[in-house]
Amino acid sequence: MSRVDDDEDGSRPLAVRRQAFDLDEMERLFRDAPAAVAWLAGPRHEYRLANDAYLRLVARPALVGMTVAEALPEIAEQGFVRILDEVYASGKAYVGTEVPVRLRRPADGLLQERIVDFVFQPVRDAQGRSTGIFIQATDASQRVGAQAALRESEAKFRAITNSIDQMVWATLPDGFHDYYNDRWYEYTGVPYGSTDGDAWSGLFHPEDQKRAWAVWRHSLATGDTYHIEYRLRHRSGHYRWVLGRALPVRDEQGRIVRWFGTCTDIQDIVDAREVLSRSREELERQVELRTQQLLQAEEKLRMAHKMEAIGQLTGGIAHDFNNMLQGIVGALDVIRKLEQTGRTANIPRFVEMAMSSAQRAAAMTHRLLAFARQQPLAPQGVDLNALVQSLRELVRRTAGESITLDVQLEEGVWLTRCDTNQLESAILNLAINARDAMPQGGKLTLRTQNVTLPPTQLGPDEVLAAGEFVKMTVADSGTGMPQDVIDRAFDPFFTTKPIGQGTGLGLSMVYGFARQSGGFATIESRVGEGTAVSLLLPRWHGEASDGPVVQPVSEIGQSRGETIVVVEDDDVVRTLAAETLTGLGYRVHVAANGAEGAALLNELGAVDLLLSDIGLPGGFSGKQLADAARASRPDLKVILITGYAQEAMDADLLAQRIELLRKPVLIDVMLRKVQDVLRPR
Structure with missing residues (x-):
């Protein structure tokens, strides 16, 4: 008789088979x-x-x-x-x-x-x-690293939101409030956390609660911007008017993941509106009480506009000057190397490059000083008619054959006192602008006349006294300007020309020169009918009047024939980079903008390094170009060059294996960076 715990053929006990199976199964589970x-x-x-x-x-x-x-x-x-x-x-x-x-x-x-x-x-x-x-x-x-990064990000977010004057808040997608910055609690005086959820509405004025809730629910349902004025209980116990505004944050699928909003105290502005809406008699009674408050509100507004202009000004200066400095420093660096090695035949070429960049920098400085009304002037008595006559031929050649020049000089035009060179430069600038506004040809008019003006309001706190002025007008029959462009035409770095074709300092320089000379400038224009810019200069009753030392560096080694694509919109900087890299034996291909760089990368086979400026014309930055290139070449080496101080974060680029150089950079520094990046690891 066979035992019940044996195999069917009696060859091996069943318990042994089960134990072997369990061990095999356990080992497999363990391994996987x-x-x-x-x-x-x-x-x-x-x-x-x-x-x-x-x-x-x-x-x-x-x-x-x-x-x-x-x-x-x-x-x-x-x-x-x-x-x-x-x-x-x-x-x-x-x-x-x-x-x-x-x-x-x-x-x-x-x-x-x-x-x-x-x-x-x-x-x-x-x-x-x-x-x-x-x-x-x-x-x-x-996981721990991500948690640390999240904590750091949250700390930065809180530091930023607590550093500004506005009350900042945030909600979940359904409108549940879960964050307020310190300004909220300081303003309202409520305990921390007491207004989370929907408890914040309890701080609204009872008459505003229904309306504010309706607007908020509409924004939650549609994703529209939340924008409303309502009364909020201040820590003093009084209700003050605030402006509430919030925008949704969406994910890649377009779904709202959070709302971020602000509350801004506008009580002074509301008070001012109420004063202006009252009758004339009531307004007169309230003027003395409200004058100081209105002045403070206006000062805040002017400061905001001033800070915006300063930000725009400094950004433009940094970009343009760093490009010019790169051309100067790079060319001089190459000249030094050529002298050290005895290769002097090409020195004049690089001298011209350095001089070109230096002259552009000098012109930029000149225009900046004119805009700031701080340029050194050499005023003298000027016969405007005689000056225009002397410029007639130069303006004609500048305008070109497709444009008819019409000079209208009023007899007996008064003398004015100003810097002759600056006045000539201003007229030529205006003539060039007029020419550019008539690409198909047209009529350019230079006109002089005497005018007597009443007191003229030039700004909120600036009134020009009544007097006699000499008026110089440069008019064209070109495309004209809409009102919003006219309003900003004298602003620094504002230009309607494509990137790289205008600094935006021409008209601001003209206006700065006119103000520094005691006059002002005006613009009259209609779309499709042309533009007339006038300089008004005060009448004069007198008579008319006739780098740091660069230390030597060791020799840069020759390349192994690697292929480099250089993308740079500045001609001098691009040429310097290409010439010096080619001289070391690299195979160099150049492009002037992001679109050309992308096309060049698509045409070429193997590429070892992309060397590109970050700020490129045409809406295609150097960073975007690098990302696109690495989509098909994951191992492509990348060096980015920038003229802005905070255009890119070094840590972020380092995480993507992207090197960063900041203009102006010595050629040797750039070459060493190239060789270091291309060195086999």
Whole structure:
């Protein structure tokens, strides 16, 4: 008779088959487990099993048969073997959370710190005695790093929002308020956290609650900008008018993920509106009470406009001057190298490049001083008619054959006193603008006349006294300007010309010169009918009047014939980069804008390095060009050059393996950076 626990053929006991199956299944599950797991046997903690995830974590190819101290001596040095001893002896598990563990890299023998979550679980026999330890571990480095980055980001966000005057708040997509900056609590005087959720509406004036809720619900339902004026209870107990405004933040699918909003105290502005809406008699009674408040509100508004203009001015100056300095510094650097090596034949060419950039910088400085009304002037008595006559031929040649010049000089035009050179420059600037406004040809008119003006309001606090003026008008029959362009035409760096074709300082220089000379300028224009710009200068009753030392550097080595694409909109900077790189044996291809650079990269085969300015014309930045190029060339080396101080964050670029140079940069510095980036790793 066969036993019931034997195989059907009686060849092997069934219990043995089950045990073998269980061990095989257990080993497979152990090996394929997603977490890092290992099984240690005996008091010496000998590895009996370790899955692939565990081997990757400790950076070892094999561990079975070795003790922990033998396989991972750095672990023993950090006290983990002692913990294993305690777990084995006590039979109690040990749990470690976000524990720093230094593991030695086989490649170079250096210790690399990882953040690990792990469990040391004792394994017992049927009598409850420890026979080994089961280890489960998870590499938490990325999670901990992400949490740290999130905390840093949140800290920066709070620092930024708490540094501004407005009350800032944020909500979840359904409108649940979960954040207010310190200004909110300072303004309202309520305890922190007391207005979370929908409790904020309790601070609204009772008459405004229904209307404010309706507007807010509409924005939540449609995603439209939230914009409303309502009364908010101040910490003083009084209600003050505020302007509430919020915008939604959307994810890549267009879904709203948060709302960010602000509240701005506009009580002074509301008071001013109420005063203006009253009768004349009431207005007169309130003028003395409100004058100081109105002046303060106007001062805040003027300061806001001034800061906007300063921001625009400094940004434009930084970009243009850094380009010019790059041309000067780079050309001089090449000249020095040519002299050191005895190759003097090409020196005149680079001297011309440096001079060209220097002259552009001088012209920019000249225009900036004119705009700021701080330029040194040499005023003298000027016969405007005689001056225009002397400029007639120059203006005619400048305008071109397609434009008819009409000079209308009123007889007996008074003398004025100003800087003759500046006046000539202003007239020529206006003539060039007029020419550009008539691309198909037309009529250019230069006209002089005497005018007597009453007191003239030039600005909120600026009135020009009545008097006699000489008027110089430059008119064209060109495209004309809409009113919004006229309103900004004298603003610094405002231009309607494409990038690279105008600095936006021409008209602001003209206006600055006129004001510094005691006069002013005006613009009259209609779209499709032409433009007339007039300089008005005061009548005069007198008579008419006839770098730092550059240290030597070591020689730059020759290339191995790598291919480099250089993208730079400034001609001098582009030429300097291409010439010097070619001289070292690199195969250099150049482009003047982002679109040309992209086309060049598509045409070329293998490319070793992209060297590009960040700020490029045509709406395609150097960073965007690098991203597009790396889509098909993931290993492409990239160096970006910028003329702005904060145009890109070095840390962000470093994370993307992108090098950054800031203009002006010495040619040797650029060449060394190129060679360093291209050096085999």
